[in-house]
Amino acid sequence: MSSSPSGPARWQKLAQSTLAQTRVFELNSIRYRHPVRATERDFVVAQPPDWVNVVALTPDHRIVMVRQFRFGIDAFSLEIPGGVMEAGEDPVAAGLRELREETGFAGTSARLMGSVHPNPAIQSNRCHFVFVEQAQATSATEWDADEEIEVLTRPVAEVLELAHAGGITHGLVLDALLFFERIWRSRAAP
């Protein structure tokens, strides 16, 4: 009915081999040994760089959003700006960079709201969530080749309602809004 008295074991990582190397992640097979049973087994792990997503709030309390065609789901998706961090890059700096490149917006008081593991079962990386205030359009966008992004802003209440009602389906964007919603509610509290 519950776990063994000693609890789940920490497996020992032995070695890994590459199954596939793609533009977005390395797919590896990692061999682990159980410390008690001494059995060995291979587990598949995707190893992308860390990612960052940004909640950028304008002076009139709107959130900067992006809408783009997403090849993973073969459909459009309404999201907040974000992308892949560069090696050694600070999450806040990366968030400000992605915000600028994707939307042309810049802001102040950028800070880290929280971080998650997108999928601890089969994926090694983290996704960081950055909160930027006083966001304003200040520069031209710098899209990658084949990147086409509709940039829009929406009132905070509308974005949070969309998040809860299924209008925003990107799981990591919803994570960012979970962290943001608490900040927002604490400010709105009487």
Next chain:
Amino acid sequence: MSSSPSGPARWQKLAQSTLAQTRVFELNSIRYRHPVRATERDFVVAQPPDWVNVVALTPDHRIVMVRQFRFGIDAFSLEIPGGVMEAGEDPVAAGLRELREETGFAGTSARLMGSVHPNPAIQSNRCHFVFVEQAQATSATEWDADEEIEVLTRPVAEVLELAHAGGITHGLVLDALLFFERIWRSRAAP
């Protein structure tokens, strides 16, 4: 500064080839053509089955949690029960099955709270979130080979606090708690 007047284009899916076939997902290269520029490009997409996660609430307002060693991050992770849906399986039925297999708990009033795309950019599947009430331990667990799970229950307030404070790092589990938190707050409201 913003998107082109016509907005982002819907690319046309042409063909796909398999890069790797693993136990947890198929990794494909999908060729797309831009409808205006007529350029073609290959995008990497992971195609797992759909997943399901379960917020199971006990009669004394505790949430059923699982703690296990996660090979993706080479560390322990505190989560809610969940797993891979079977082909053609209903999300609610899948949630109740995973709850029973992983924890031995069963409940009533199971319903779908919401669904997300874990990563629309590079992954095709969805993750569904099921809410189960009156959850009680009723049967033995049925773990897969090499699955070792510590089953525990924690008060709702403590789980939500952990979620916001970084004590729960699984992005999809936090999504489930985002949907649950709104239900919970609506009930607690005077």
